[in-house]
Every structure is written in C-alpha cells, then in structure tokens.
Amino acid sequence: MELFSELYNCYYQVLRRLLCQKESLTIREISDYIHAEGFEESLLSVVPKIEDGTWNLFQKDGELYLSRLKSDFLMPLSSLQKSYLKALLYDARIGLFLEPQQLRELQHLLADVSPLFKQEHFFYFDRFSDGDPCTEESYRRIFRVLLTAQKKRQYVDIDYNSPTGNRIHHHYIPARLEYSVKNDKFRLIAVKDTNRHNLKLEILNLDRIRSAYAIEKFYPCEIDLNKILKSTYYAEPVTLHITDRRNALERAMLHFANYEKNTRRIDDSTYECQIFYNKKMETELLIEVLSFGPVIKVTGNKSFLKQLKERLQMQAEINAVSF
C-alpha cells in the first residue's frame, strides 16, 4: 500500500474529469481546465502530450478532442483507501454523519478489510478531558440539523446556554462547523442578521446548544466567511522576538504554524515573528506566548503587550507576598 503513488496524482484526477466529459472539447477548453485544476506548470507538461497524441486518451476530430473513455468511468478504491475507510468506522464521531443502517452496510462491504489504524495506536497526552458527547443522540441530531442547514444556507432557530449562564434564543445561519483537536469539541461559526442588515459573526459551543430547528427561511447568497473572519483580525499583528535557545525557534515555529505569520531573522540568534489574529483568538494566543517563558519577547501590538504585562504584574505582586 503506497501513499506516494501515481494513483492519486493530480494529473490523473484532472484528466479523469476531462475524460468523463460527454462533449468534445477544444484544446483551449482542455488547457483552461488544466490551468484551473492542475498545478501552476501542469499545462506545460500535459497539453503537448495530448496534442501530439503521446497520451492518446482523446480521439482527435479536426480541432476537437473526444474522450475515448465511457462517460460513466469510475475509479475503483485502492486497498489504502478501503483500509482508511475501515479505520473511520471505529471512530465514534462517524456516528455524527452516518445512520446506524449506513454504518452496518459499510461495515459489511469492508468486512474483509483491516483498519489502517486504530485509536489505541495513538495517545494524545495533552488533549482536554471534557470532549463533546459525540455518541449522544440529542447531540448528533443537533449536529446534523446544523450541517444540513449550513449546506442550504438555511436559518436555524437556536436555543443556547452561554458560558456566562445566559440563555440565548436567536435565528442563525450556520456558516461552518469548527472542530478543535485540542478541546475535542465542535463549535458553530454562525452569522446572524443585525438590525442594519449586516452579518455578525457568532461562535457557539455545540454542547451548549439546547435545541436547533431549521426554519423555512434561506439566506439568498453565498456567505464569504473568510472575508468576515479577516475583517475581525486586528490591523496590527502580535510581534514576537524569539531568542533561539532551548530550541525555542523550532518549537515556536511549529507551535504557531496554525496562525498566519511572517518571520524574519534580526541577528544571529534572534528572530522576529508577526502573528495575525482576532479578538476571539487573543486569550489563547496570550497564554501560548506565556508558555514559552523568557525565550519569547512580545514587542507589539500595544494591547497584547499590555495584557501580558498585566499578568506579569499580578504575578509579581503575588510573589512579593507569597513566595
């Protein structure tokens, strides 16, 4: 079972889609498709092979290219893919997606296949212990309502217990379901109409949603979630100076790999790293930075630096009387 195999090659996928077209294609149409779906320089490799017939996958009729394949061409699954599917069947979260009957059918189809991996192969030593109750039917029902509504841009009537203890009842448009590997929890990234007909971003913990019902109201156009999310980022990123001792540079670069960042070398042992973030990420980023201790120094922005200093000041005051 090879993971790095031509079976999964991008060219194979792009050509398969072109070859499943029922209509004849011009070389321009083929080129445009390869340019859109392939790699940046794929055109240079693929198109000449089609044009000169080295890859005689198309039948040439004047200026037109007609696929030699049957239009219902299906790529069979490899052992690796079947084995991967089998492994997913042992994960409790699969029940969020498949009904018991579907699970039984897939189990049956994969009866002779060994799972690629098992849960016991892994030990997530710092995963939080209060993960979501993914096996509870009420949780699964809410999950499915939100997932279906998200795909249809359908409004959902949500009754929610906020972390501060308030009960919130509102109509939201689900934009994405977000899962945290560390927290083992799902959150709903939702938008709601404000009185000014703007969209406001809200984040709700799934295990705090008491009820969710889709209503007969649909948002008319695609929601550009990234545009909304990016608009929430602070104009000024956090700037960190990383001193490369205790392997700090490598640790920090990996630790903050999830964030959009920009790093440059200042001198032989110091690096400057700018991290882009928004208010909702702020506390987590702050404690992540604190966890590095003195090998990371925050030099900006002012607000982030102020919060970090406040924590240190509080600690210094405790030290003065307690330690």
Next chain:
Amino acid sequence: MSGFHELIKNFSKTREYVRDFFVYGFKTREEFKEKSPRTYDNERRRLESWLRPYVRRDYVSNGINLSLAIDSNLLDSNPLFRVWKTKSFTDNDIILHFFILDLLMDGSRMTAESITAALLTQYESLFDAQTVRRKCNNYTKEGVLIREKKGNTVLYSIDHTITSWLKSNDSLPDALSFFQLAECFGVIGNTLLDQLDCQRRIFRVKHSFFVHTLEEEILLSLIQCMNQKCDVRLAMKSFKNGNPRTILCTPLQIFSSTRSGRRFLCGYIKSYKRFTCFRLDSIKQASPCTVSEEYDKLQELLAQNRPFLWGVSFQNDQGHRLDTLTMTIRVRLPAEHYIVERLSREGRNGTVTIINQSVVRYETTAFDCNEMLPWIRTFTGRILSLTCTDKSVEQRFCVDLQTMYHMYQIETRHQENI
C-alpha cells in the same frame, strides 16, 4: 532549468523543503546550505507550482524569503495534501491506467492477453502482453484490480460495489471532509473526495497541524510494524546538529501533542532497557525488522507507566523515578470557576482541590515535572505557590519569571525572596 520537472519520483527530499518553507518561512536561498543552489531553485520552483495560492515572497536585505502563508482558521482543506499528488509516471502508466480500468468498468473479467488485444482494437494502443500484465499485477497489489486464477488462466476484474455505495451515500463525503482535517492520514480521505468529485467546504479544524501530513508515510510504516508487532529500524537525523543515526526499537504507540504540534514514536530500546520517544519529523526512514517476542508484555508495561507521563519524557535530568509537583492558584469563586475547570480538564492525572473561595490546589506526580513548566506558565498572574520534589523545576520557574520581569520592566518588591 531545461531539465525541470513538475512531478517527482521521491518524496523524502521534498518533504524537508516543504517543511522548511512552511514551518520556518524565513530562509533565503543562501541559507539553505545543505543542498546546491540549483537543487534549491528546482525545489522552490516546484513548490511554487504546487502551492501557488499560498506562496508568499518577501524581499529582505539578503535575498528573497519564500514562505507558505497558510492560516488554518481560513481553510477547509489542507493545501499541503497537494504535495502527495506529485508522483511522476511514464506515458505508458497513464495510458494503461485509463484504458485498462475503462475496459473492465462493465464488470468484465479478462486475461492480460485479452486486455492487450482490446487495447489495440478499442483504443488503438499497442502494448506487449508483458507490460500489460505487469501493470495489472501492480494494480492488484494496490487493491485496484482483483486477480483470480481459473486453472492456468489469470483473470483481472474490478469490484465497484464500494465505490457505488460511496456515490449513493451523500453523508460519507461530509464525514471525509471532516476526518481529512481532524485525524491522521487525512490525505487519503482527500484522495477519496477527489475521486468522488465531492470536495466540500463545510468544516474548519483548529489545532490541526497541517505540516503533519508530511510525516504520514513514516507513520504508515510505523503503524504497519505495530500491527505486525515487529521491531523497527529508524534512520534518524538530529534537529540539533543534523547528524544521522540509526536506532533499533520496538514501536509501541504514537504520542501526539495537540498544543505543540509535535508527534512522537514511543518505542522500547532493548539495549538501554527503557522507553524512549522519537519525533516523527526526525525519522527519515522506518524499516520493519523481526517480530518482537515480548511485544504484548511491553505494551502492558507502557500502560502501567502512562499515568505518570506528563508529555513524552520517562525520566528527568536528575535521574529521579517520580516527582510530585504542587501548585496553588488564586481564583475568585464562583465567578472564576472556569479556572478550576481548566485545571481539571488540562491537568491530566493531577488532583484539583478547592481550598477556599480564593485558593485552588493542583497536585500531580510525574516522571519529569520539567515538562509541565510551559503549562504552569499559562497560569501566570495567579500562581500563589509552586513546590516540586525536583528542585530544579522550582528554580527554573523562578529564574524564568525573574527574567521576564526584567524583560518587560515589571516592578517587583522583595525580589530577593523569590
């Protein structure tokens, strides 16, 4: 660069370049010292070709910084999966791939000879039977074709039952869209979505380290060794000095950090008689060896040790067997009950005791309390006391804190007492 090819034969060299561009993202051409400038130029050009929308160029005094700007908060899939879809192939490979599968699409069972003949008559493609047989056998090995023997005749066919089931169950692509980001081997889920033409933008995953995908081939070898309960020979490269070394160990479990993004192989080294963890990204190759007679016994031993692990260290620098750490935290209950919850859910095997409405005590016993310091520092501003039977932990915590006070010009009183 006339010899430039967008596709590659071998993944290992590329793996290191992609990692350097993604994780570091500040090295200029001159700073990639291990390879020749020409190799760097080719690798850079490939990377730009595969990952163009994510490549950022910054002009700095000593050259151009090329980096990958990948913000997982804004992405529904892992762009680095594309790196796995770059395996080179021959002209024969691609022609045989499509034509053989197309021939067998309708459920036919054919010999290599009859396939060879049909390739000529139906697709005007001339191949010798041996080439066709080799391809069919290769696809049988990969599980794409079924090979059965009837007397002296070998027949090849395709079973589309699972593919058809996947096509008719719309909720499975949703599951694949999720698991490709949330679990290991996500690239395989992603190839399934490619095949089903079902790439969906429905999930975001936090604390999922995209760069992990580069280690999946090594991970696959290690898991296969674990399944077979056999020892493994690891070819490693040190992060500190770049020196290569080889280690023979019994692979037992993959330890994964959801915070730092590091993954490790936990193995048992017979010659040292101890458990040790190796970072997956430092393993260059994992080769299976003989079956370990004591595999199950070692698994049991690891299970007994696991409750005393904070991270991946089975022993501290002082050589102590176990150390106990106690920390008291300032809170304002009930308003700040979330701090008590944090201690409980993040404190692994530690105990949390509410002393009174303003003080909470956390206590744990672990092999190496030094590993706890990054987590302890996240409570900065609230730590009333910290004691540890490994005094170097207390000392390091206090020294680091002092350094930070100095760094940020924090006013302190009675510094001599700390």
